[in-house]
């Protein structure tokens with residue numbers, strides 16, 4: 001999977017930065033064993049397809065999250081230290097950057113700042129979901145801060161980066177409930193086969209290619225998930241599943257925004273406040289890549305509070321109910337298909353833990 005775009009030419013600003021910025025800290029395995037109580041089960045924060053993550057504390061008292069990669073032994077062709085060094089130079093306040101790494105023996109570990117409010121997925125569907133900490137204001141803040149992070153990767157980072165795996169488990173939350181997007185650009189470090197097996201999780205664009213437009217599609221799904229508290233794909237019966245935008249779009253035709261919003265958010269006028277997030281989410285999740293906005297347009301739409309811009313957005317033909325003859329044609333062009341039985345149940349279960 002190619003994650004850096006071709007514009008990362010030699011002689012770019014990134015190279016200049018590489019000369020002036022210090023390399024990330026190289027941690028010893030002994031240091032990380034001491035910090036995590038030898039990767040004790042009690043320190044485990046979670047587990048994904050490619051890694052387990054442990055809470056730890058360094059001797060200076062700072063809290064860290066240590067990501068221990070699985071299956072590294074198959075990837076001896078990749079220069080781990082170099083890849084991590086390139087990624088760790090990509091810095092933005094809403095990206096979770098790497099503090100350091102360790103590559104001793106068979107172990108490959110990445111060290112990050114610890115995010116006390118864990119991941120967005122744990123609040124929407126996992127261990128914090130019953131507490132409903134995410135009110136409307138926090139959800140808006142998460143939408144904007146996560147959009148800014150991905151816009152930075154696409155439009156300003158050197159080299160430019162396609163995230164390739166935008167999803168709620170990769171949006172971590174700091175103490176102020178601002179997003180810190182993680183796992184960007186790690187395509188080379190993760191086993192390809194496993195990534196390919198996970199291609200029907202609802203976030204993957206119909207064109208199935210890692211690209212900026214593909215990230216926009218995934219981000220649209222994430223916005224709909226954030227507002228509704230529903231999963232990207234819902235099981236309708238034993239053999240059929242429905243994508244979230246297919247559920248949302250008919251409610252938008254009817255103007256029923258209140259029904260889309262997560263019922264755990266009990267606030268006045270909440271449908272109106274989150275309406276823009278829903279509309280932007282649907283624009284992003286369109287089937288045709290060229291119909292989707294860019295991430296910088298997404299940031300602009302989410303942040304702009306003018307009534308004119310909102311009216312412009314609402315007037316988009318996507319949100320008008322098609323006449324009966326048009327309906328089938330429109331369904332082919334927009335939204336997410338009904339998805340037949342697939343294999344992501346295992347991953348969903350892991351994310352909730």
Ligand SMILES: Nc1ncnc2c1ncn2[C@@H]1O[C@H](COP(=O)(O)OP(=O)(O)OP(=O)(O)O)[C@@H](O)[C@H]1O
Pocket residue numbers: 045046047048049050051052053065067096112113114115116118119122165169170172183351
């Ligand atoms: N810096 C961090 N601070 C706090 N918790 C973290 C941090 N990094 C990861 N986690 C927790 O560890 C869990 C597992 O992370 P990991 O990146 O291994 O997998 P994932 O992103 O959930 O899934 P996948 O990698 O398969 O997409 C996350 O969902 C999150 O709850």
